[in-house]
Amino acid sequence: MRKMSGDSELGCTEHLFKVLVIGDHKVGKSSFVKRYVRNQFYEELKTSIGVDFSMKVIDWDAHTRVRLQLWDIAGQERVRGLNRVYFRGSSGAFVVYDLTNGSSLDGALNWKRELDCQVMLKNGHPIPAVLLANKCDETKVSRRNASLLEKLCQEKGFTGCFQTSAKENINVDEAAKFLVKHILQINEESMKEEEQKIHLKPQTNTNSVCC
Amino acid sequence: MCCTSQDVVVNAESSVSSSRVRLEEFKSRAKRSLTESLEGIWKGGNKSKSQRENSEGESNSSSSTTLSSTHQETSLQEPLCSLLLSSPLRSHNSTGNLKHLEGSDRGQEDPESPPQGFRRRASTISHSPMLSSSEPSLPPLQPTAANKPKLVRHYSVSTDSPHQSNPSSSPASSSPVCQRPLRPRSFALDHSTRPLKRSDVAALSSPGCVIGDDSPLRNRRHSWRQQIFLRVATPQKGSEAKESTLEVGSRMALGGGVGGGDKTLGALPEERRKRSGAELRELWRKAILQQILLLRMEKENQKLQASESDLQCKRQKLDYEEITPCLKDVTLVWERMLGTAGRAKVRFDMDEIHGAVGQGVPRQHRGEIWKFLSEQYLLRQEVPSAKPPNNDTPYKELLKQLTSQQHAILIDLGRTFPTHPYFSAQLGAGQLSLYNLLKAYSLLDPEVGYCQGLSFVAGVLLLHMSEEDAFHMLKFLMYDMGLRKQYRPDMIILQIQMYQLSRLLHDYHRELYSHLELYEIGPSLYAAPWFLTAFASHFPLGFVARVFDMLFLQGSEVIFKVALSLLGSHKPLILQHDNLEAIVEFIKTTLPNLGLVQMEKTINQVSEMDISKQLQAYEVEYHVLQDELLDGPSTLSHSQRAAQLEKTNGSLRQQNLDLLEELQVAHAKIRCLETRVDGLVNRDAELQSQVKTLQQEQTDLQQTVCKLRDLLSSLGISNPCPDLQILTNNNQ
Numbered sequence: 053m054r055k056m057s058g059d060s061e062l063g064c065t066e067h068l069f070k071v072l073v074i075g076d077h078k079v080g081k082s083s084f085v086k087r088y089v090r091n092q093f094y095e096e097l098k099t100s101i102g103v104d105f106s107m108k109v110i111d112w113d114a115h116t117r118v119r120l121q122l123w124d125i126a127g128q129e130r131v132r133g134l135n136r137v138y139f140r141g142s143s144g145a146f147v148v149y150d151l152t153n154g155s156s157l158d159g160a161l162n163w164k165r166e167l168d169c170q171v172m173l174k175n176g177h178p179i180p181a182v183l184l185a186n187k188c189d190e191t192k193v194s195r196r197n198a199s200l201l202e203k204l205c206q207e208k209g210f211t212g213c214f215q216t217s218a219k220e221n222i223n224v225d226e227a228a229k230f231l232v233k234h235i236l237q238i239n240e241e242s243m244k245e246e247e248q249k250i251h252l253k254p255q256t257n258t259n260s261v262c263c
Numbered sequence: 264m265c266c267t268s269q270d271v272v273v274n275a276e277s278s279v280s281s282s283r284v285r286l287e288e289f290k291s292r293a294k295r296s297l298t299e300s301l302e303g304i305w306k307g308g309n310k311s312k313s314q315r316e317n318s319e320g321e322s323n324s325s326s327s328t329t330l331s332s333t334h335q336e337t338s339l340q341e342p343l344c345s346l347l348l349s350s351p352l353r354s355h356n357s358t359g360n361l362k363h364l365e366g367s368d369r370g371q372e373d374p375e376s377p378p379q380g381f382r383r384r385a386s387t388i389s390h391s392p393m394l395s396s397s398e399p400s401l402p403p404l405q406p407t408a409a410n411k412p413k414l415v416r417h418y419s420v421s422t423d424s425p426h427q428s429n430p431s432s433s434p435a436s437s438s439p440v441c442q443r444p445l446r447p448r449s450f451a452l453d454h455s456t457r458p459l460k461r462s463d464v465a466a467l468s469s470p471g472c473v474i475g476d477d478s479p480l481r482n483r484r485h486s487w488r489q490q491i492f493l494r495v496a497t498p499q500k501g502s503e504a505k506e507s508t509l510e511v512g513s514r515m516a517l518g519g520g521v522g523g524g525d526k527t528l529g530a531l532p533e534e535r536r537k538r539s540g541a542e543l544r545e546l547w548r549k550a551i552l553q554q555i556l557l558l559r560m561e562k563e564n565q566k567l568q569a570s571e572s573d574l575q576c577k578r579q580k581l582d583y584e585e586i587t588p589c590l591k592d593v594t595l596v597w598e599r600m601l602g603t604a605g606r607a608k609v610r611f612d613m614d615e616i617h618g619a620v621g622q623g624v625p626r627q628h629r630g631e632i633w634k635f636l637s638e639q640y641l642l643r644q645e646v647p648s649a650k651p652p653n654n655d656t657p658y659k660e661l662l663k664q665l666t667s668q669q670h671a672i673l674i675d676l677g678r679t680f681p682t683h684p685y686f687s688a689q690l691g692a693g694q695l696s697l698y699n700l701l702k703a704y705s706l707l708d709p710e711v712g713y714c715q716g717l718s719f720v721a722g723v724l725l726l727h728m729s730e731e732d733a734f735h736m737l738k739f740l741m742y743d744m745g746l747r748k749q750y751r752p753d754m755i756i757l758q759i760q761m762y763q764l765s766r767l768l769h770d771y772h773r774e775l776y777s778h779l780e781l782y783e784i785g786p787s788l789y790a791a792p793w794f795l796t797a798f799a800s801h802f803p804l805g806f807v808a809r810v811f812d813m814l815f816l817q818g819s820e821v822i823f824k825v826a827l828s829l830l831g832s833h834k835p836l837i838l839q840h841d842n843l844e845a846i847v848e849f850i851k852t853t854l855p856n857l858g859l860v861q862m863e864k865t866i867n868q869v870s871e872m873d874i875s876k877q878l879q880a881y882e883v884e885y886h887v888l889q890d891e892l893l894d895g896p897s898t899l900s901h902s903q904r905a906a907q908l909e910k911t912n913g914s915l916r917q918q919n920l921d922l923l924e925e926l927q928v929a930h931a932k933i934r935c936l937e938t939r940v941d942g943l944v945n946r947d948a949e950l951q952s953q954v955k956t957l958q959q960e961q962t963d964l965q966q967t968v969c970k971l972r973d974l975l976s977s978l979g980i981s982n983p984c985p986d987l988q989i990l991t992n993n994n995q
Contacts, residue, residue, distance in 0.1 A: 077671075077674060078678075096677060096678070096682070098678055098679075098680075098800060099675050099678035099800075101716050101795050102787065102789075102791030102792050103788060105843070105847055106844075107844045121843075121844065126715065128714070128715040130754055137785075
């Protein structure tokens, strides 16, 4: 596990979070990442084999800088076992499915289950995961189905759900912001938790504290 | 009935170029006959619809009775019934032999449709995306402090971590409040407490889920999918007619991608409340359009076949930069070897071949040279290859069959060499050949089927030779050269390969190894595609071609050698980077494009390396380590341990099978040698008996001579000349 946060020279906090991007193949994982990181979209992307990384640096607020290490993991069934090792140490996940492909939603739920089995927060809770209904430029979800989606997403333990389009750049930043916010919250909680513990044992906490 | 032929014609014309007069003729004829027949079918009501779903034979007959008898009837009625099943779907049925369907028609379409073709096809109605996109579906909810969980640290731990206090608690088993602390609303997490209806789930993902679109309808659609899937997965007993209907039907499913048949559907104004005539009409309309497209594609097919040997195509395929430019005299050497009469039976000098490969392979002969190398390899095999496919079905026959891997293959078509002109054209010659090749292979080798990565290997082959040759070479690489193992569903071999590569780095480039270890970069982060595509996915084609030259000459070890040599020769550059992202980024993207000189150097190193012993040793090591790990920590829970044991059991079983295979090969070898020994013994006995008879003859003759001599002396003749005469007379 790499250093997750630390004080930069400006006295601001810098966080490094590993975030998984998972889902069946061809649902648009790589496109989502490319759009988010480089704000570009390619019609013809090579199929991902193994895992690809990208890094996104976000100046969250005046005091916080977040580095998101996005792990874009290939979706084909049999490569999955191989990629489980990559789940380790992740702080959050985007679980992507393709609105135009029904089975990919089932796939996304499977991915979520697998994610929860492989990795969890220190306290045993699942890590925050956001469900992305991608390719929403191609089809539309009615209000009724949107609420169904929301319900499903609650039932399956997702932190949230967004209809996105990497192609048309819809909701990409919003979804990412949402996830980062939750990761930061959880982070803060755990900081406080640690502080409390440390206060119990009379010691001072020197670990990264927001200025 | 609102579905007039006029309607369809107008819509169809928007997607199909009007210049194709003959096609138009076909189209309107098909449309007329179909729309007329639709009415009759719908009047039969939904009952007959479901029957059609279940029994193709029935629907076949029903459509044949309703179709007006144009001369096209035979060609139309088959696909139509299957279209009902297949047109709204994306996959799970086979496209049959798609050979040589050219993509040139794309040029005449609406410029916006081609890139979307594949994805669009599934949607039945087009809408403006405004509504859904403008409202984020789930407003972030502020957590209340009261039910916030006690978090210790902000990052996650994996389940196998010893810190974990409650390893067996699955998310579902703990209380909802505890599970979803960030959400003030209370709800059950357990799947069983408030399960969503299956139809709801389907509706969420279905393209046509608009207001008023009922979920039962989705259900029904889903059952079509399953049905077709089942049919593809277990093809029905060789009834030709059924197969062909499916084939044609799915061809049209593909065709929908080309023509963007959805546009017409989008123009449909009516609001559909129930699954009724409107829905069916929709499908029929799609069917008609796809039929039209099919006809067009078939025409293109013929055209393509006519120009198959077109030189331009070859030029396009071979449009890459050689990294080892082949000199004229080397080319002559190759041409001499390739031109040898009865080449497949002649053993050439291996040193000469090695030398020639080392000096370069001329691009224009490369495909032929690969075939030549494979012939030479097989000639030197004492016994037939380690594990020949039991399936000897010829390529052309395989193309007629259906594959369960269709979906996976289709998905990767547009994502294999997407920037190469030969493969980039959607449903162009390249993609169709690739589809055929991968489909045929998946049928030949059901265990491997299709695995991501294979498409690149197949693609490289297709750039250098005809489809059928490429099929045989793929078979050769997979079975004889040992690429096949790494694609097996469990992918354990790939893991072993990663271990082997790590160990090689450790032994040969310690500094680099430590650097990578420091940043926790295992080879699977960068080298998985190297192995699964034989470097084809990330490296320039000139380099890939050289790798393949070596691969055909030396087998799958070459991948290790190239990997090792690449990493080794770029060591200083890799050491300059000092974080995970930068290093992996460098290895994955910068390194492949570093220039010809580096590449050539790498290849030259490869031909001199020999690492087979190390590889073998490391593989054994891997298994030993695995066993040790299993015996080691007893901190695991029973279930985990059981799971692990099961896994080990599985891999041991696989290992056993592999060994069994090897044993069989060895047995075959022994048998072969034994028969040879038998032959030799027999021959020895034969020769000995021959010697005996000759000796016998000799003694006989000597006796005769003696007798004659006695006779002569008894007759008192001492003149030698008559002597001889008598002798010769006697002999005669």
